Structures are given as C-alpha cells and as structure tokens.
Amino acid sequence: MRTAADLIIEPHHSRDLVITRTFAAPRQLVFDAWTQPELLRRWYGPRGWHLTTCEIDLRAGGRFLYLLQRPNRADMALRGTYQAVDAPTRLVTSERWDDDWTEGETHTTTSFDERDGATTVTRIIEFTSAAARDRALGSIGRGGLEDAFQRLDDLVRAEPDDTARDDVGQRDVGRSDDGRDYIAGRYRRRAARFDELILGVGSDAWASQSPCEDWTARDIVDHVIVMHAAMLAPLGSSWEPKSATADRPIDAFASARARMQHALDDPAVAGTECSTPTGTLTVAEHVDAALSVDLVLHGWDLARATGQDDTIPAEDLALLWPIAQSIPEQFRVPGAFRPGLVVFGPQVPVAADAPLQHKILGLYGRDPAWQQ
Known part of the structure; x- marks a missing residue:
C-alpha cells in the first residue's frame, strides 16, 4: 500500500487497483472539478504537465478526450467513454491511453461519498491483466497522482484561516495555470x-x-x-x-x-x-x-x-x-x-x-x- 497524505493506492482482487483520496469540500464541488473542463485544466496531470485539450460529453455513451502536454516530451492523450453518469455520486468509464501503457482499455468506477462536508473519492480501476495492474501500481504514484490530487484539494478546499495571501482575488481559485x-x-x-x-x-x-x-x-x-x-x-x-x-x-x-x-x-x-x-x-x-x-x-x-x-x-x-x-x-x-x-x-x-x-x-x- 502506498500513501501520500490521505491518498491510498492498493491492489484488489486479481487485476483491480483501488485509489482513495478524501478532499475537504462538498461532493458537488469535487464532482464538478472532476467533470468540468475549465476546472480539470487546473489540476489534472503531474506537476509541470498541462491539460491543453479537455473535451467532455458528460452523459452515458458520451466521450471524453484529454490531451496532456509533457515537459520536453511528446503529448499524451487519454480517450474514453462514459458508461454511466450518476451526478454527483458516480461515474463509470472505459478509457485508453494512446501510448497504451495500461496494455489495453481499462474500466473505472469513480464514486464520490460526502460525510461532514468532506468528500471521499474512490476509484476502482480494472486492468486487462494482473501484470498490467502491478506495473501501474509500481508507477502510478511516481506518475504524479499525489501532485494532481493535492492541486485538486487546493482548488476545492475552503481555508478561512489562510493568510498567506491577504486578499480575495489573488488566490489560485478563479485563475488557470496559464493565466x-x-x-x-x-x-x-x-x-x-x-x-x-x-x-x-x-x-x-x-x-x-x-x-x-x-x-x-x-x-x-x-x-x-x-x-x-x-x-x-x-x-x-x-x-x-x-x-x-x-x-x-x-x-x-x-x-x-x-x-x-x-x-x-x-x-x-x-x-x-x-x-x-x-x-x-x-x-x-x-x-x-x-x-x-x-x-x-x-x-x-x-x-x-x-x-x-x-x-x-x-x-x-x-x-x-x-x-x-x-x-x-x-x-x-x-x-x-x-x-x-x-x-x-x-x-x-x-x-x-x-x-x-x-x-x-x-x-x-x-x-x-x-x-x-
């Protein structure tokens, strides 16, 4: 099991990977940040990467496309289809990376559970094989998931006592990475x-x-x-x-x-x-x-x-x-x-x-x- 803050990544059954992270915000905010292009561009991907294209048709049967620009490397694309959309509690998707590092299409169920104003996101990813799952388990943390989830947490978190920037408008919320x-x-x-x-x-x-x-x-x-x-x-x-x-x-x-x-x-x-x-x-x-x-x-x-x-x-x-x-x-x-x-x-x-x-x-x- 790997942890970073309250991020948990662990294998499950023969070829599943379960990722769990709690965010200090209501479920609707977290769900919106997960499904709205303007918000996704603000946190998705490892630090230093940029989500240059984000197309979402948020409905069962609808497709999505993420194009990630990587520092000094070729762009990386993720394409998928929404199998089920139960806003704001659950998403079921099938998806594939263009460079196929997951060795085929994965199937993911993402749930959003709110308790006492905080939202726990649980992603169950089914890989094509146990070997593909194990390779993902060994690299997914290094691939920047902790960084991405921390930026998501920063985006949706309410911090009334944050005095690092003594203003309303200069907070990162409300601005994009490239301004x-x-x-x-x-x-x-x-x-x-x-x-x-x-x-x-x-x-x-x-x-x-x-x-x-x-x-x-x-x-x-x-x-x-x-x-x-x-x-x-x-x-x-x-x-x-x-x-x-x-x-x-x-x-x-x-x-x-x-x-x-x-x-x-x-x-x-x-x-x-x-x-x-x-x-x-x-x-x-x-x-x-x-x-x-x-x-x-x-x-x-x-x-x-x-x-x-x-x-x-x-x-x-x-x-x-x-x-x-x-x-x-x-x-x-x-x-x-x-x-x-x-x-x-x-x-x-x-x-x-x-x-x-x-x-x-x-x-x-x-x-x-x-x-x-």
Whole structure:
C-alpha cells in the first residue's frame, strides 16, 4: 500500500487497483472539478504537465478526450467513454491511453461519498491483466497522482484561516495555470450570461427593487458598467462609459463589454500591473477578482429583481466557494477603501444543509430568500 497524505493506492482482487483520496469540500464541488473542463485544466496531470485539450460529453455513451502536454516530451492523450453518469455520486468509464501503457482499455468506477462536508473519492480501476495492474501500481504514484490530487484539494478546499495571501482575488481559485486566456474566457462567458439577463428584463421591470438596498434593476446594470471603467482606470484610461440610466441598458453594457474584452484579449494590456485595493495585480487578475465576480453576483441580483432564472452555473459556484469563505472582514466595513463604498454587506446566516448557492450568497452578504 502506498500513501501520500490521505491518498491510498492498493491492489484488489486479481487485476483491480483501488485509489482513495478524501478532499475537504462538498461532493458537488469535487464532482464538478472532476467533470468540468475549465476546472480539470487546473489540476489534472503531474506537476509541470498541462491539460491543453479537455473535451467532455458528460452523459452515458458520451466521450471524453484529454490531451496532456509533457515537459520536453511528446503529448499524451487519454480517450474514453462514459458508461454511466450518476451526478454527483458516480461515474463509470472505459478509457485508453494512446501510448497504451495500461496494455489495453481499462474500466473505472469513480464514486464520490460526502460525510461532514468532506468528500471521499474512490476509484476502482480494472486492468486487462494482473501484470498490467502491478506495473501501474509500481508507477502510478511516481506518475504524479499525489501532485494532481493535492492541486485538486487546493482548488476545492475552503481555508478561512489562510493568510498567506491577504486578499480575495489573488488566490489560485478563479485563475488557470496559464493565466490570461482562461481569465478572458471566463469573463466572456459571464458577460454573455449577464447580457442574456439584461435582454430578459421586461420594459416595466427596470424600476424594480433589487436585493441591493437602494438599487433598482437599472441601477444594478449601471453599477456593473461603471465597474468596467474602474478596471481600466489604473491604465490611465479616460473612457467614460454609457450610462444604463441614460441609454438603453443593453446598448450601454454591450459597449462596456466590447471594450473590456478587447483589453483582456491584448496580452500587453491584460498583463500590465496596477495598484488595486488588494495589492498589485495585473489588469487581467484584477478583472477576474472583482469585475468577473461582480457579473455573477449582480447577475443573481438582476435575475431575482426581474423574475428570471437566478441559478448560478455550477462551475461558478465551484470557483466562488473557496473565495467566499476567505473574504477579509475589511471588505465588509463601509468606507474602508473610500468614503461611501460598501464592498460586501454583513454575512447572512443560512442553514448548514442549505444549497451551495445559498451558502455563497450568504457569505457575500445576500439573503437567498429575498423576494420583491
């Protein structure tokens, strides 16, 4: 038996290998990190390797493809088929590596069992022979499984007492290993969702009260637009965005969105360092830590104020959960950064067994039960 932290790798029956690891996070987060390409790219593979291609069709009969780029070596591909998908408790797959180091197709059952907020992942891998299993047993630890699982644990773990980096936005959660491309893609996806919510607001709903005290639905959009300008201000930008209160909200947001996407897609701009309330960040990091998160939270505000679907995507919940549990108290103090500015309101208590979305909203100072 080999162990690393709480990682256990041991033979079972004639040709099976059982891998067990416990992660300090709810099952849904771990399952999402295991099945969503944006999250998988952040942890899968040995240290120094990069998951450059990750294609997943998460359904019984659906296929997946992982292409791993290895340092100074040829790329390595894993292809497989989902035999069963019981989210978020079980995956059954058949898979094969292109270089066939497992000597044929393996069959794997991965289970996700949650207890007291921690999730134990158990993988039972059936090899083609006992000899193939034994060779895998001798090399699988050295192949980087411990490193990969540690990165997964770091990704999903909530560490409220972690003071190594005294900020919300600079944590690795919410950023990819290679940085700006994923930040730009994440902004693009979240901005597109916010755009859809704006389009879904009825003409008589713009004056509706939002969950943010003293803000209407129109005020929410106007704030998000102003935030776009604030992200570029450290670069010396004198851009004055259109106002959602003076122009059509969709036109005003579209203008701000296009300008921000152009900035994030320009490596010279996105990589420029600037001073922020949480320290020195690149423009891309600042956008990811503040504006991109605002799109998710204020998207919920806008949806709730105007009677739309307020479900936050699972991949965003996975990214926000560790960050939400590490919000410094300074962010809840009115005027801490400038007079009149309130970043987050007081934490709103929710039940211990509440859905993850409710827990995150409560940590960000929102009442998940708020209604018009």
